[in-house]
Amino acid sequence: MGGPVIELKVLDARLHGWGMPRYQTAMAAAIDLHACLDAPIEIAPGSPPALISSGIAVHIGDPGMAALVLPRSGMGHKQGLVLGNLVGLIDADYTGPIMVSAWNRNGPGTPPIRLSPGDRFAQMVFVPILRPEFTVVEEFTAPSERGAGGFGSTGHR
Numbered sequence: 001m002g003g004p005v006i007e008l009k010v011l012d013a014r015l016h017g018w019g020m021p022r023y024q025t026a027m028a029a030a031i032d033l034h035a036c037l038d039a040p041i042e043i044a045p046g047s048p049p050a051l052i053s054s055g056i057a058v059h060i061g062d063p064g065m066a067a068l069v070l071p072r073s074g075m076g077h078k079q080g081l082v083l084g085n086l087v088g089l090i091d092a093d094y095t096g097p098i099m100v101s102a103w104n105r106n107g108p109g110t111p112p113i114r115l116s117p118g119d120r121f122a123q124m125v126f127v128p129i130l131r132p133e134f135t136v137v138e139e140f141t142a143p144s145e146r147g148a149g150g151f152g153s154t155g156h157r
């Protein structure tokens with residue numbers, strides 16, 4: 001409602017039956033992505049991630065926006081299905097199929113994760129992007145309270 005509108009191509013007609021990419025609730029931040037598989041697959045622990053098409057393409061076409069592909073929290077936390085690239089970044093000028101690297105992060109000896117055609121197995125969120133230009137300097141001009149401290153420099157409690 002009132003948000004930006006971007007073009008989306010449906011590359012796999014089965015999505016019409018599975019439920020087109022949509023926000024599952026009125027205030028959901030992300031749309032779920034469906035696994036456009038020909039047949040069920042099993043992703044074994046320790047095996048390379050499976051690269052699976054979501055069956056959609058978008059052309060964001062605005063340098064102030066990008067999309068992130070993220071695990072679904074239920075599948076990631078409970079089943080161990082996460083992304084081989086941890087987070088997928090979709091550039092505003094990318095027009096190919098949105099692909100998902102599906103990785104079973106579980107340890108050896110655990111059962112494979114089964115994915116069936118149409119399963120909602122990841123999600124995609126659109127985010128604002130800043131693209132600053134850079135002034136190369138020898139020394140930073142403004143003072144900084146933190147300075148170069150990092151990696152726990154402020155303590156734990």
Ligand SMILES: O=c1ccn([C@H]2C[C@H](O)[C@@H](COP(=O)(O)OP(=O)(O)OP(=O)(O)O)O2)c(=O)[nH]1
Nearest residue numbers: 069085087088089090091094097098099100101
């Ligand atoms: O999970 C993902 C990550 C990326 N992409 C697509 C969209 C993105 O715009 C493009 C390039 O991604 P990225 O820049 O992260 O990968 P790269 O390894 O740097 O490839 P490139 O050299 O094409 O930029 O691949 C996906 O479909 N799914």
Ligand SMILES: [Mg+2]
Nearest residue numbers: 089090091094
């Ligand atoms: Mg890149």
